[in-house]
Ligand SMILES: NC(=O)C1=CN([C@@H]2O[C@H](COP(=O)(O)OP(=O)(O)OC[C@H]3O[C@@H](n4cnc5c(N)ncnc54)[C@H](O)[C@@H]3O)[C@@H](O)[C@H]2O)C=CC1
């Protein structure tokens with residue numbers, strides 16, 4: 001198993017360490033354990049980009065397809081200076097678990113480019129995005145692997161990649177990538193889906209635990225696509241969002257932040273503590289202060305490993321909602337469980353994004369485009385159906401929500417492996 005493999009990278013090793021317990025609970029076969037110990041296909045490539053000043057810069061890119069047993073690989077593309085093979089592999093593994101956990105007909109994939117997009121001009125970013133698609137052209141497609149946005153990539157980047165694919169293929173095939181602009185076959189609701197889907201999961205938790213939104217104080221780490229849309233929708237529903245943070249600072253107001261005003265300030269340069277009340281102007285705190293605030297719900301919507309062994313004890317919230325992928329390490333998870341903290345895990349909480357990506361893919365393939373109301377209703381339906389099953393497993397098996405979600409995902413993946421038969425070793429495109 002990967003556990004004893006010294007070459008297994010830390011973030012992936014940590015991600016996979018959660019599997020042992022699940023395998024034993026589900027009595028998973030040795031064949032399936034071995035298959036899930038390794039990504040099915042990893043591609044690393046160079047992307048040469050002509051910079052605006054005429055020089056050439058070569059970026060490193062990855063696409064990993066962790067598992068495709070239940071359908072084509074699915075998962076976003078991240079542009080960030082810390083992207084590396086280990087991280088992309090762990091992210092693709094989580095995609096496989098989450099797609100199966102909410103019963104999407106997909107496997108798991110993920111991609112990334114090691115770069116600092118803040119240092120690139122718009123033209124350089126477009127050339128890099130097109131270069132990425134040229135590099136993965138042979139291994140993506142609507143039935144093979146379907147990329148989407150992630151950290152520092154958005155609808156504009158997806159639009160450039162879609163266009164590059166179309167120009168190489170010499171035909172329009174919008175279902176090759178999701179999270180596109182509406183004018184290129186994107187879906188209503190995809191931009192908001194990750195944050196709003198996470199809020200739906202939090203509401204399900206609150207209903208089951210007889211908690212009222214208005215009484216709950218919330219702090220949000222990360223104020224990008226996922227964190228902002230969560231904070232805005234949560235404040236609209238009456239949650240008291242007292243703090244948000246980004247890679248520079250935390251802003252705080254005890255009486256609640258005016259999320260739109262904070263967002264507008266961020267668009268113009270930096271987070272500022274606009275309070276929703278008239279008296280208190282709010283405070284600016286150091287970046288990681290958000291993690292230890294006296295709140296009911298701590299929402300993690302930035303990057304992996306935000307809470308680890310060292311800072312787990314700072315958390316005073318009784319509930320953590322993981323919108324980021326992998327924001328709590330497995331050691332920290334155990335400490336939090338012992339301290340009575342409920343963690344609503346990434347592989348359930350952040351599935352709104354990939355669910356609406358699935359809706360986009362269906363719309364592209366059928367040519368039948370849905371209204372925002374239809375998208376939102378179907379999103380809520382699916383999250384509620386799948387979360388009900390997961391909460392039931394957690395209750396029946398007396399396990400954490402993370403273990404219950406992994407059990408749902410792994411059970412569906414390994415059942416599909418069994419249906420495919422034991423003699424199938426071809427490692428082609430499906
Ligand atoms: N965009 C999507 O549809 C989905 C995103 N996710 C996950 O949600 C997380 C956030 O993704 P997006 O919002 O799309 O990215 P984004 O690029 O829009 O925003 C990331 C935010 O995190 C902040 N950040 C970075 N380091 C930080 C730190 N140390 N402390 C506080 N804030 C920090 C950045 O300043 C930025 O506000 C990632 O883990 C991503 O994989 C998960 C599912 C879908």
Ligand SMILES: O=C(O)CCC(=O)C(=O)O
Pocket residue numbers: 074075076077095146147148149150178179325350351353354355357
């Ligand atoms: O929308 C998608 O296909 C994937 C989004 C993603 O990368 C994620 O859920 O982490």
